[in-house]
Amino acid sequence: MGSFKVDGAGLTFSQMASTMMACPPEESAQERAIADVLARTRGWRATGGTLVMTDAGGATLAELAAAVALEGRWRFVDIAGQTPVDSPRGAPGIEFKGTDVRVETGCNRMSGPAKHDAERLSMPMLRSTRMACPEPLMAQESAIAKALQGTAAWRAEGTRLELVGTDGEVRATLERQS
Numbered sequence: 001m002g003s004f005k006v007d008g009a010g011l012t013f014s015q016m017a018s019t020m021m022a023c024p025p026e027e028s029a030q031e032r033a034i035a036d037v038l039a040r041t042r043g044w045r046a047t048g049g050t051l052v053m054t055d056a057g058g059a060t061l062a063e064l065a066a067a068v069a070l071e072g073r074w075r076f077v078d079i080a081g082q083t084p085v086d087s088p089r090g091a092p093g094i095e096f097k098g099t100d101v102r103v104e105t106g107c108n109r110m111s112g113p114a115k116h117d118a119e120r121l122s123m124p125m126l127r128s129t130r131m132a133c134p135e136p137l138m139a140q141e142s143a144i145a146k147a148l149q150g151t152a153a154w155r156a157e158g159t160r161l162e163l164v165g166t167d168g169e170v171r172a173t174l175e176r177q178s
Helices: 025-040 135-149
Strands: 004-007 010-013 043-047 050-054 060-065 072-079 093-097 100-104 109-113 151-157 160-165 170-176
Touching: 010 043, 025 060, 072 135, 109 135, 135 151, 135 170
Parallel strands: none
Antiparallel strands: 004 010, 043 050, 050 060, 072 093, 072 170, 093 100, 100 109, 151 160, 160 170
């Protein structure tokens, strides 16, 4: 723990404090390497979803990928290999809020609990409204329901989210909306 100062492209860290616990040798070596990077850091730049920490000469000391949170609104851009169809109600998408999930299929709405951590994701108990809609929207709703039921994990980079099945296949791809 400690503090830092950002001045334009400059970045410095104060004297850092540590808990000083005894750790296995590889973890202790990692801790020393991180402390060295923090002590030598004098600058930074952001590239896409990556923070690059640099020394006084501009050489890269470390690259950190931004963590992407599942929380928020996502719009489908691919559902099992198909391009989504927008409806008068808008684009199909998902909103994750805590342990709740809301899904707009273009026709009906689904909602219920989502179980997730940094890698896994499941939505086993989604409720749905039961309106009849034109066939392309009903087919899309069916594809979305199947994709969500088959989702076991998630991975995200930047503004893209992939819902992944137990077989490692991507079930759907979404883009962040908010």
